[in-house]
Each structure stands twice: as C-alpha cells, then as structure tokens.
Amino acid sequence: MGYALRLSLPHSQTGTALAIGIKVRDKESIDRALRRFKRTVNRARVLRTYRENMAFTKPSAVKREERKEAAKKARRANRRRY
Secondary structure (H helix, E strand, C coil): CCCCCCCECCCCCCCEEEEEEEEEEECCEEEEEEEEHHHHHHCCCHHHHHHHCCCCCHHHHHHHHHHHHCCCHHHHHHHHHH
C-alpha cells in the first residue's frame, strides 16, 4: 500500500506547474517521509522560484542587480590574479 506526497506550484514564466513528489515506502513513518519530501523540495529550489515569481521586479532593477553581481565577480577575479 503506497502513498505519494506531491507538491504542485504554478510556474508563472512558462505557465506550467512545477511538480515535486515522493513515494512513501512500505513501513515508513509519515514523519520520515515528510522529512524526505521537504529535503526534495529544498533541493529542487521550488519554493525559492515560487517566491521570486510572487512579486514583479522592474527590468531596470534586474539590470542593476546583474551589473552589481558582475562587478562583484570581476573584483573577485581580479583579486585572485595576484
């Protein structure tokens, strides 16, 4: 007698759903199965993607963050040369 735990969240960019699931093994406690499920969801970064898509970010803010990250990466690369 197998059960399945499944999480399905809408994916706003593609219009499809992100589905994560596990099958509960025979004689496995629900606590252990829930722990495995949470670990699977965290590894797939489903909730992080969902939270990012909850709020609109202006394109100018996205570009600003990308420039900031690029400068940070360049500083790191420059520091490693010496």
